[in-house]
Amino acid sequence: MRANVPGIRIMGIVTNLRSVLAAALALVVLAAPAAAQTFSPLSSRVVDAAHALSPGVPESLGAQLRVLESRTSHQLVVATVPSLGGRSVEDYANRLFRAWGLGGKDRNDGVLLLVAPTERKLRIEVGYGLEGVLPDAIAKTIIEEFMVPQLRAGRIDAAVTAGVEQIGEVISGRDGEVRRAMQARAAAASHAQSSRGSVPWGVLMFFALIPILVAVRVFFPSPARRQRSTLPRGRYGDFDRSSLFAPVSSGSSGGSSSSSDSSSSDSSSSSSDSFSGGGGSSGGGGASGSW
Amino acid sequence: MSLPDAPAKSRWRLPVLAPIVVVVLGLLVASCGINNIPSYEETSKAKWSEVENQYQRRSELIPNLVETVKGFAKQEREVLEAVTEARSRATAIQLTPDLINNPDAFKKFQEAQAQLSGALGRLLVASERYPELKSNQNFLALQAQLEGTENRLAVARRDYIEAVRVYNTELRTFPGVIWAKLLYSGNRPMAEFTVAQDMRRNPQVKF
Numbered sequence: 001m002r003a004n005v006p007g008i009r010i011m012g013i014v015t016n017l018r019s020v021l022a023a024a025l026a027l028v029v030l031a032a033p034a035a036a037q038t039f040s041p042l043s044s045r046v047v048d049a050a051h052a053l054s055p056g057v058p059e060s061l062g063a064q065l066r067v068l069e070s071r072t073s074h075q076l077v078v079a080t081v082p083s084l085g086g087r088s089v090e091d092y093a094n095r096l097f098r099a100w101g102l103g104g105k106d107r108n109d110g111v112l113l114l115v116a117p118t119e120r121k122l123r124i125e126v127g128y129g130l131e132g133v134l135p136d137a138i139a140k141t142i143i144e145e146f147m148v149p150q151l152r153a154g155r156i157d158a159a160v161t162a163g164v165e166q167i168g169e170v171i172s173g174r175d176g177e178v179r180r181a182m183q184a185r186a187a188a189a190s191h192a193q194s195s196r197g198s199v200p201w202g203v204l205m206f207f208a209l210i211p212i213l214v215a216v217r218v219f220f221p222s223p224a225r226r227q228r229s230t231l232p233r234g235r236y237g238d239f240d241r242s243s244l245f246a247p248v249s250s251g252s253s254g255g256s257s258s259s260s261d262s263s264s265s266d267s268s269s270s271s272s273d274s275f276s277g278g279g280g281s282s283g284g285g286g287a288s289g290s291w
Numbered sequence: 292m293s294l295p296d297a298p299a300k301s302r303w304r305l306p307v308l309a310p311i312v313v314v315v316l317g318l319l320v321a322s323c324g325i326n327n328i329p330s331y332e333e334t335s336k337a338k339w340s341e342v343e344n345q346y347q348r349r350s351e352l353i354p355n356l357v358e359t360v361k362g363f364a365k366q367e368r369e370v371l372e373a374v375t376e377a378r379s380r381a382t383a384i385q386l387t388p389d390l391i392n393n394p395d396a397f398k399k400f401q402e403a404q405a406q407l408s409g410a411l412g413r414l415l416v417a418s419e420r421y422p423e424l425k426s427n428q429n430f431l432a433l434q435a436q437l438e439g440t441e442n443r444l445a446v447a448r449r450d451y452i453e454a455v456r457v458y459n460t461e462l463r464t465f466p467g468v469i470w471a472k473l474l475y476s477g478n479r480p481m482a483e484f485t486v487a488q489d490m491r492r493n494p495q496v497k498f
Contacts, residue, residue, distance in 0.1 A: 090442045136439030137432040182428065283341070284446035287435055 050080035103280025123288035140287035331458035363424035397482035
């Protein structure tokens with residue numbers, strides 16, 4: 001009789017403990033769906049999980065992106081995925097961006113170029129900190145004018161390369177070509193509905209060269225250029241505008257790959273072989289397209 | 292054998308167990324959080340203000356969009372009016388801080404916004420019929436901005452829902468429920484979005 005009472009008490013404690021444990025378990029289970037989605041690890045600046053790019057292309061793009069990052073400190077990463085897992089491309093890109101934490105933690109200055117060949121969708125996801133430099137309308141223009149035509153022709157390599165180049169231009173502060181493409185897009189569409197997509201490349205290149213030449217000569221950006229480039233607004237304070245124009249005025253000959261040589265002096269040396277995101281986040285800025 | 296064993300056991304048990312119990316209790320208080328409820332509450336509020344922010348941005352874009360469409364597609368008066376009306380109805384709702392603690396007001400708010408989403412979607416579909424409008428640069432830029440805002444809205448809403456889920460869970464589960472009863476008896480669960488899915492769709496416009 002006597003021995004029974006503590007026995008029951010212990011039983012009571014055990015069941016109490018059990019319910020506490022169950023509650024704790026429930027918490028864990030509830031918290032799990034947020035982290036359930038698994039993404040391929042951020043092994044380098046070009047994560048070609050869909051194997052959509054030709055051999056050698058990821059490497060050369062990666063080198064280009066490393067130069068871009070050392071020059072501007074902005075992180076641009078390219079990803080191809082075999083499947084969006086039933087999500088919209090916007091949703092997937094945002095989750096992937098956050099999982100990888102692209103861009104600096106406080107600057108949030110990352111950009112993700114996501115291509116999903118299976119779904120024939122693509123997206124440029126822009127971190128909070130670059131929304132002013134790479135606004136939605138510009139991202140949309142890059143997608144529609146520089147990437148989609150190539151993708152429609154089945155040239156994923158060319159599309160991704162062109163996209164990287166244009167994004168690189170814009171986040172380096174040189175967006176003349178994209179803006180002109182935007183105008184040309186409007187003009188072309190209104191003049192000839194049928195011949196959409198045939199952009200006068202020669203003319204565009206010619207016009208794109210003018211501001212660069214002017215900058216080289218005068219050693220500072222012309223007023224027109226200054227007015228055209230959007231001011232970074234809002235969330236990031238420590239953005240150094242003067243560094244954007246430095247590569248232009250230092251006299252390299254244009255295109256983002258060729259200006260790489262002059263950049264090694266001001267690189268932060270931290271970005272060498274091992275690569276990881278800086279903990280930046282995105283609130284869904286950017287644009288998407290399909291082909 | 293058993294006689295000398297028993298007193299030895301109880302002699303070292305107490306001094307060893309007591310500090311362990313103290314440490315465990317301390318950890319429980321510190322990590323399972325007396326501060327959790329207020330800090331989760333603040334996080335949720337911050338996430339909500341981002342949601343409001345994006346709704347605000349959207350309603351700022353609309354007049355411009357309506358004007359631009361009007362210039363090319365006067366015939367679409369009905370659709371244009373529907374958008375303007377839905378917008379004014381949505382902006383008429385006072386955004387008070389306690390909106391998220393008031394399920395009725397919250398429901399009204401999200402219904403008004405959902406209606407505006409629907410009207411906007413119809414406007415963008417209607418604008419498909421006007422090639423000149425579709426090639427207007429102003430319209431293209433506005434459209435990209437609107438798509439972007441809708442997407443940011445979706446992200447902000449997702450973040451808010453997640454923050455509220457954490458907060459509401461803390462209010463209702465151990466050990467948060469103890470603190471809720473003891474210290475934060477005024478804290479109510481926050482409202483979640485229920486109209487969700489079809490609002491989330493971006494207005495898709497094909498070229």
